[in-house]
Amino acid sequence: MLFNFITDHLLTWIVFLPILGMGAILFLPKDKPNLIRWTSAFFTFLSFLVSLQLCWSFNRAEAGLQFVEKMAWIPTFNIHYYVGCDGLSITMILLTTLLSFLCIFASWGIKEGVKGYFLMFLLLEAGMLGVFVSLDFFLFYIFWELMLLPMYFLIGIWGGPKKEYAAIKFFLYTLFGSVLMLIVMLSFYFYSEPHTFDLIELAKPGILKVKDLNIFGIALSVVDFKKVLFILLFIGFAIKVPVFPFHTWLPLAHVEAPTPISVILAGVLLKMGAYGLLRISFPILPQETYWFSYALAILGLINIIYGAFCAMAQLTLPQEKGGNDWKKLIAYSSINHMGYVLLGMAVFTTEGINGAVFQMFNHGLTTAMLFLLVGVVYDRVHHRRLDGFGRELFTLVPLSVLILLFGVYPMPVLNLMKASLDSLLTLLQAS
Amino acid sequence: MESLSLNLALYSPEIILSITLGFVLIVHMISKSNLFTFLTALVGLVSAGGASIAIQSFAPQFFFAGQLSHDPFSLFFKLFFITATFFTFLFSYRSYEIDEERGAEFYLMTLAVTVGMCTLVSSINLLSLYLSLELVSIVSYALAGFRKEHPASNEAAIKYLLYGAFASGTMLWGLSLLYGFTGSLNIYSINATLSTNSLNPLALYSVVLMVLFGFGFKISSVPFHMWAPDVYHGAPTPTAAFFTVAPKAAGFAIFIRFFYTVFGNNSGLPDQWITLPHVDWAFLMSILSAITMTLGNLCALWQKNAKRMLAYSSIAHAGYMLMGFIVLSKEGLTSILFYLVVYFFMNFGAFFVVGLLANKTKDEEISSFKGLGWTSPWVAFSMAVFLFSLTGIPPFAGFIGKVYLFSALVQKEIYWLLVVAILNTVISLYYYTYIVREMFLERPTSDKPLLISPLHTFTLILLVIPTFVLGLSWEPLFKYISNSLQFIVTP
Incomplete structure (x- = not known):
């Protein structure tokens, strides 16, 4: 009976278990930090277990959405609580629950404001999971924004020396992106016939009836107007990815955030932009996305080259000039890796998208682990200078570092290699 | 005398409020206790609220010889004002700015403003409109200067008075011109004359501008906003919270009723309006709306005083609400009313926390918020909820309010204003988080938590919960x- 109740609403459970955990923590006394830590570990673990169950019962042979739940939320505005998952989101859900669970343990070292920290952390997890399961644009947007608040506090309160600046920069940047998305969301709603926020419905041809527009006598044809909508949406996602001109918040936020939050940022948050492109831009505005694909490929290339050069500069630039920082190196390498994801998407083939998703998952895992390692090392030696480690690093974190490092710099056998290769090969095919 | 008793019944909320006003004085004189006076005022407000719910069963109609209108629109606002006054009283009790022995004065004046506002929203006659507007204004001047010993409060009162006198004088001139043109005081007859006889557009336009002066002053829209920061800053905090919410809502209510009835006509489609020919006040207001929100937000960026910052933010919010005004559709008006309700909870809440803190620190500097999140987490949490809601971040009510305002614009495809509003949202995040930063990101200087009375805790909960639930x-x-929104009743 109870088991059925859980299996019928798997996705809801995954999303709301962390929120239940928040409720539990709220009633725990402030002066028992270990109890709070274990409670949050328990709830994230439960969420992880449920997501394993989800993967287990996910039917791989079947295309389309599974585990769909749909409930009217605000009937007058046609908003639904509509969740479901397909192969794309299930990967991301698994990644999120796994990393969140691991990060709870990485957060053991947080001494100050433990209760607040774990409350915020669980809220963040719920927000991230919510984004990956939502199939209603409004719901998607709520979860998308819901993440901002805990992230702001997590960076701002428990971060490094420049945490305030990093936190507000992250907040302003992402809010800017999401309000642009809000415009698109509302236009989708009012141009669709019948008015709907349903992402699946909107993707059906003929639902979205965008009209010509006239702003102060300047005519904007349907084609151009849709392109404008696409660009607005793209900027919203590009800030999260981050795509080249919008990336400046990322190194700062990564460096200043506490280790587990850097892990979440690199592991999950960056994937959200790419996920949003795949979930919303590709199906709903396919022609515009196709029109933009060359630009997307170029932006991806810039990300790859620029990110790699910036990461490299960390080796040569002295610390006073903002270089020589291990965390920053990984942050820039994330920009580089997200470039491959963009590239994979830009080629518009099955292999390309596959490669992109694969890369998303792998990058999520490897970069996250690298950040964890940096955190471990930092806890012991209290610096992150790249030239500050000699042989003693090997005594600290022996082989695992090497494996992971090579995972990031694509080596055969290791997983990222496959993903990068996929993206590149399809690009060659396409050209 | 069936009709007299019916008229009186329809006017019962205001009558009850006026009786309460008298009772407050008597009770205070007899008991000399602030508590009893306070309770009397609350009981009066609750029964006035009850009366305005009870008279909802009467069909919409004009009463008092066509001076006032009984319709769902005015009832909504009456309830709104009574609730706002109720919360103001809860707020003012034991506030450091309202002396114990002068409590009765405070209740008396605030109730008088409420009576004025309640009558104002149901006015459909220029005479009653102007009289009730003046009742609201004149008592407000006194309220702004309530802290006699405080120079800023005195300055606020005199600024408010001078500016207000100028504004209502100009408006009165506009109204008298309107009477001269049409020969009627009833807004429906004025509209009928204006839409059939073609007037000189220039004359009509100047009338619109003059009337706009008066209403714009009440809702503190640019360029009639100059008084607002000083008045909100100088007035006692409960009054400032009251001013940013109730008279502003009253201003919006009468603004909507007057402009949509007098200078607008039904476009033929249901729930859509058009402006009178040659007088495109909707476009004019859309420009004012863009300037109001931008100016309010940009000025708020530099403030170091929480009250002053919230004052500028309330100007910005007037700009947001005007977006619903200019689309000339029922969706737009619904979104304004919805936003007003949401705005009441979040803005009043933010002022309330500022007031609670000021009770301890005796000033409203943002720096005194330092470390509040560590010493009194729940108060700081509520403040953060109010501020994020004011920014318009989900899952708080402010976001939903904004979504409705924005969607009214999208529906009419007024994208340029939408872009301005959206950029403003981002700007506003910066200064709202300024307080949040002080509260949570800074560490406290002392460990002493903020002591608040159970009554105030209760009030805070009453304000936080709707901010959540409505989101x-x-x-x-x-x-x-x-x-x-059925404010156009056919006589």
Whole structure:
């Protein structure tokens, strides 16, 4: 009976278990930090277990959405609580629950404001999971924004020396992106016939009836107007990815955030932009996305080259000039890796998208682990200078570092290699 | 005398409020206790609220010889004002700015403003409109200067008075011109004359501008906003909270009723309006709306005083609400009313926390918020909820309010204003988080938590919960507001 109740609403459970955990923590006394830590570990673990169950019962042979739940939320505005998952989101859900669970343990070292920290952390997890399961644009947007608040506090309160600046920069940047998305969301709603926020419905041809527009006598044809909508949406996602001109918040936020939050940022948050492109831009505005694909490929290339050069500069630039920082190196390498994801998407083939998703998952895992390692090392030696480690690093974190490092710099056998290769090969095919 | 008793019944909320006003004085004289006076005022407000709910069963009609209108629109606002006054009283009790022995004075004046506002929203005659508007204004001047010993409060009162006198004088001139043109005081007859006889557009335009002066002053829209920061800053905090919410809502209510009835006509489609030919006040207001929100937000960026910052933010919010005004559709008006309700909770809440803190520190500097999140987490949490809601971040009510305002614009495809509003949202995040930063990101200087009375804790909870709940489930309120918009009754 109870088991059925859980299996019928798997996705809801995954999303709301962390929120239940928040409720539990709220009633725990402030002066028992270990109890709070274990409670949050328990709830994230439960969420992880449920997501394993989800993967287990996910039917791989079947295309389309599974585990769909749909409930009217605000009937007058046609908003639904509509969740479901397909192969794309299930990967991301698994990644999120796994990393969140691991990060709870990485957060053991947080001494100050433990209760607040774990409350915020669980809220963040719920927000991230919510984004990956939502199939209603409004719901998607709520979860998308819901993440901002805990992230702001997590960076701002428990971060490094420049945490305030990093936190507000992250907040302003992402809010800017999401309000642009809000415009698109509302236009989708009012141009669709019948008015709907349903992402699946909107993707059906003929639902979205965008009209010509006239702003102060300047005519904007349907084609151009849709392109404008696409660009607005793209900027919203590009800030999260981050795509080249919008990336400046990322190194700062990564460096200043506490280790587990850097892990979440690199592991999950960056994937959200790419996920949003795949979930919303590709199906709903396919022609515009196709029109933009060359630009997307170029932006991806810039990300790859620029990110790699910036990461490299960390080796040569002295610390006073903002270089020589291990965390920053990984942050820039994330920009580089997200470039491959963009590239994979830009080629518009099955292999390309596959490669992109694969890369998303792998990058999520490897970069996250690298950040964890940096955190471990930092806890012991209290610096992150790249030239500050000699042989003693090997005594600290022996082989695992090497494996992971090579995972990031694509080596055969290791997983990222496959993903990068996929993206590149399809690009060659396409050209 | 069937009709007299009916008229009186329809006017019962105001009558009850006036009786309460008298009782407050008597009770205070006899008991000399602030508590009894306070309770009397609350009981009066609750019964006035009850009366305005009870008279909802009467069919919409004009009463008092066509001076006032009984319709869902005015009832909605009456309830709104009574609730706002109720919270103001809860706020003012034991506030450091309201002396114990002068409590009765405070209640008396605030109730008088409430009576004025309640009459104002149901006025359909220029005479009653102007009289009730003046009742609101003149008592407000006194309220702004309530802290006699405080120079800023005195300055606020005199600024408010001078500016207000100028504004209402100009408006009166506009109204008298309107009477001269049409020969009628009733807004429906004025509209009938204006839409059939073609007047000189220039004359009509100047009338619109003059009337706009008066209303714009009340809702503190640019360029009639100059008084607002000083008055909100100088007035006692409960009064400032009251001013930013109730008279502003009254201004919006009468603004909507007057402009949509007198200078607008039904476009033929249901729930759509058009402006009178040659007088495109909707476009004019859309420009004012863009300037109002931008100016309010940009000025708020530099403030170091929480009250002053919130004052500028309330100007910005007037700009947001004007967006619903200019689309000339029922959706737009619904979104204004919805936003007003949401705005009441979040803005009043923010002022309330500022006031609670000021009771301890005796000033409202943002720096005194330092470390509040560590010493009194719940108060700081509520403040953060109010501020994020004011920014318009989900899952708080402010977001939903903004979504409705924005969607009214999208529906009419007024994208340029939408872009301005959206950029403003981002700007406003910066200064709202300024307080949040002080509260949570800074460490406290002392460990002493903020002591607040149970009454104030209760009030805070009453304000926080709607800010949350309306962000997640707003359907009932939205439906109620949709039904409240039948303000055009056919006589």
